[in-house]
Amino acid sequence: MSVLEQVNAPEDLRRLKIEELSQLAAELRELIIETVAQTGGHLAPNLGVVELTIALHRVFQAPRDKIVWDVGHQCYAHKILTGRRERFGTLRQFGGISGFPCRDESVYDAFGAGHASTSISAALGLAKARDFNQEDYAVVAVIGDGALTGGMALEALNHAGHIKANFIVVLNDNEMSISKNVGALAGYLTRLRTDPMYHRSREEFEALIQKIPAIGPRMLRVLERLKDSVKYLVVPGMFFEELGYTYLGPVDGHSIPALLRTLEKAKGLKGPVLVHVVTRKGKGYPPAEKDPDTFHGVGPFNPLTGEVYGAGKITYTEVFGQTLVRLAEEDPRIVAITAAMTTGTGLKTFARRFPQRFFDVGIAEQHAVTLAAGLAAGGWRPVVAIYSTFLQRAYDQIVHDVCLQRLPVVFALDRAGIVGEDGATHQGLFDIAYLRSIPNMALMAPMDENELQHMLKTALLYGGPCAIRYPRGRGTGCALEKELRPLPFGQALVLRDGRDVSLFALGNTVAAALEAAERLATQGIEAAVVNARFVKPLDASLLLRFARRTRRVVTVEEGILAGGFGSAVAELLMDNGLGNVELVRLGINDTFVPHGAPALLRERYGLTAENIVAAVTQSRRRLRVAARKK
Numbered sequence: 001m002s003v004l005e006q007v008n009a010p011e012d013l014r015r016l017k018i019e020e021l022s023q024l025a026a027e028l029r030e031l032i033i034e035t036v037a038q039t040g041g042h043l044a045p046n047l048g049v050v051e052l053t054i055a056l057h058r059v060f061q062a063p064r065d066k067i068v069w070d071v072g073h074q075c076y077a078h079k080i081l082t083g084r085r086e087r088f089g090t091l092r093q094f095g096g097i098s099g100f101p102c103r104d105e106s107v108y109d110a111f112g113a114g115h116a117s118t119s120i121s122a123a124l125g126l127a128k129a130r131d132f133n134q135e136d137y138a139v140v141a142v143i144g145d146g147a148l149t150g151g152m153a154l155e156a157l158n159h160a161g162h163i164k165a166n167f168i169v170v171l172n173d174n175e176m177s178i179s180k181n182v183g184a185l186a187g188y189l190t191r192l193r194t195d196p197m198y199h200r201s202r203e204e205f206e207a208l209i210q211k212i213p214a215i216g217p218r219m220l221r222v223l224e225r226l227k228d229s230v231k232y233l234v235v236p237g238m239f240f241e242e243l244g245y246t247y248l249g250p251v252d253g254h255s256i257p258a259l260l261r262t263l264e265k266a267k268g269l270k271g272p273v274l275v276h277v278v279t280r281k282g283k284g285y286p287p288a289e290k291d292p293d294t295f296h297g298v299g300p301f302n303p304l305t306g307e308v309y310g311a312g313k314i315t316y317t318e319v320f321g322q323t324l325v326r327l328a329e330e331d332p333r334i335v336a337i338t339a340a341m342t343t344g345t346g347l348k349t350f351a352r353r354f355p356q357r358f359f360d361v362g363i364a365e366q367h368a369v370t371l372a373a374g375l376a377a378g379g380w381r382p383v384v385a386i387y388s389t390f391l392q393r394a395y396d397q398i399v400h401d402v403c404l405q406r407l408p409v410v411f412a413l414d415r416a417g418i419v420g421e422d423g424a425t426h427q428g429l430f431d432i433a434y435l436r437s438i439p440n441m442a443l444m445a446p447m448d449e450n451e452l453q454h455m456l457k458t459a460l461l462y463g464g465p466c467a468i469r470y471p472r473g474r475g476t477g478c479a480l481e482k483e484l485r486p487l488p489f490g491q492a493l494v495l496r497d498g499r500d501v502s503l504f505a506l507g508n509t510v511a512a513a514l515e516a517a518e519r520l521a522t523q524g525i526e527a528a529v530v531n532a533r534f535v536k537p538l539d540a541s542l543l544l545r546f547a548r549r550t551r552r553v554v555t556v557e558e559g560i561l562a563g564g565f566g567s568a569v570a571e572l573l574m575d576n577g578l579g580n581v582e583l584v585r586l587g588i589n590d591t592f593v594p595h596g597a598p599a600l601l602r603e604r605y606g607l608t609a610e611n612i613v614a615a616v617t618q619s620r621r622r623l624r625v626a627a628r629k630k
């Protein structure tokens, strides 16, 4: 029996001999690589924390002690060691285990995640709850150097230091966010890691000074008084110490004995402790060590060669990236902003081509948006490329800093709609509802890649806040017109005429609507198909004309129904005395959509051509809302 097979729960791990732990690490790596090669997932972050996870579960007694993973994309070894080894092959599949910590999945997942920089706040909350409940357990937040660039993490670090909370922050420093980590704090961590002057613990440092004959103790007292000057230069982890933390580290995150020693020590200390662990992203798998950006989150690949499968049609992201470069060549005022997602949002070429006009601000969506507002106020034309789900972070900045001042900021909302295997934390389902309600905001969605490039041109010509939402992955494979042309603002496009029912579709659901119309035609039902293009402003006159003519309307959107595109159409009909038009809204009905293959999720959540056909035929039986709650 392998060492890993002996571990069904963390107590089994605590029974292993210390010499067996490195074998356990090797077996965990093997299982993670083998599985992710099949399912896709976050390979490099997980390979980097194998020893750290073993050490955490050896020193702390989960589920009594709480381990809170930031982002949670590095929790695979944790899942395998906490009773989910047998189910690990179902990773990220519909009905299988999630790629992120999830309280509904296991008592060992102390706090759910998916978005970055929440762990210190959550751990602090758990620690205070423990104190209020007069309980006695340890709380540990595990946060990466990338996630530490997020405002929330810094806010929590600040607060926890101030209230002297009893908890531990483990900083997993691998010098990487998804791409190379950015920011002044990252530079400070590098100095901590590499400068021999910093490379010792505070106690070692003080012991060293004490030993200086005759003047040692006096010198220490002087240094104590010179807190803000000399001591700053020489005390390791001074930044964290000044915030109120006991700093331990830097520790080699691939040495199990060093990790065990340091975590034991941290466990015995009072007040906030920060353990600085240095790891290598992708550790133990050469392709991932060499290219941690590609292997951060990866689709299925050949484990022997590291070849990633699935090249083919161009993605929406790529079309966005290449169009922005073209437009920026023509307009020197265009600048691009990403919040730590240069590759994911397709801005790599832009960053290379226009380094001075490109900003990676770290995991700081709120700052990204207000930075864009400032640039726009100063006469520049910022394009902020952020995934739909992560822009949720910056809601007030969109309202207060951009829209209220009617500033010409373009929001490129990638990963809008169903994203698939990342699951509930990452589906981009709320943006229509949260953007549509803001005055001055315009919102569009392209039906294909060709329309996306024209929409980007349109958005940049529009003089106010404007968002374009487009989906993850490959598009329709349509031809891209050479000439970029602005679309008539606020106008929908009729793709097919019909007198029995009007299908108003948004974005990538247009293809399903067209297919549905074909099928309905075989049943003798003539369905008109309208590509809405704009959620805001809606093409009111065209939509009303079709509604009046057909008296029956189906709206389709890959988004939450409440407040979405279908809601906008419902409001339009009501406001124009057409409340008696039969309306069926297809979309996500008041639920979070879990992980699974996108095609399967679209089927389950009523977004396929078949669902549209069913909605039309059921609407004849006067069913008003066809979207089902799963």
Ligand SMILES: Cc1ncc(C[n+]2csc(CCOP(=O)(O)OP(=O)(O)O)c2C)c(N)n1
Residues within 6 Å of the ligand: 045, 048, 071, 073, 074, 114, 115, 116, 143, 144, 145, 146, 147, 148, 172, 174, 176, 177, 178, 281, 296, 339, 340, 341, 363, 365, 390, 393
């Ligand atoms: C709010 C938010 N923005 C962006 C992301 C995308 N994202 C996921 S992991 C990651 C990098 C995290 O870096 P780090 O915390 O250092 O972890 P590592 O991958 O290096 O282990 C980013 C930007 C996210 N999950 N949440």
Ligand SMILES: CC(=O)[C@@H](O)[C@H](O)COP(=O)(O)O
Residues within 6 Å of the ligand: 042, 071, 073, 114, 115, 296, 297, 344, 415, 419, 422, 426, 472
């Ligand atoms: C954990 C995280 O938030 C990112 O790594 C995300 O999973 C990337 O998603 P894409 O694969 O769609 O870029």
Ligand SMILES: [Mg+2]
Residues within 6 Å of the ligand: 144, 145, 146, 147, 172, 173, 174, 175, 176, 177, 181
């Ligand atoms: Mg990192």
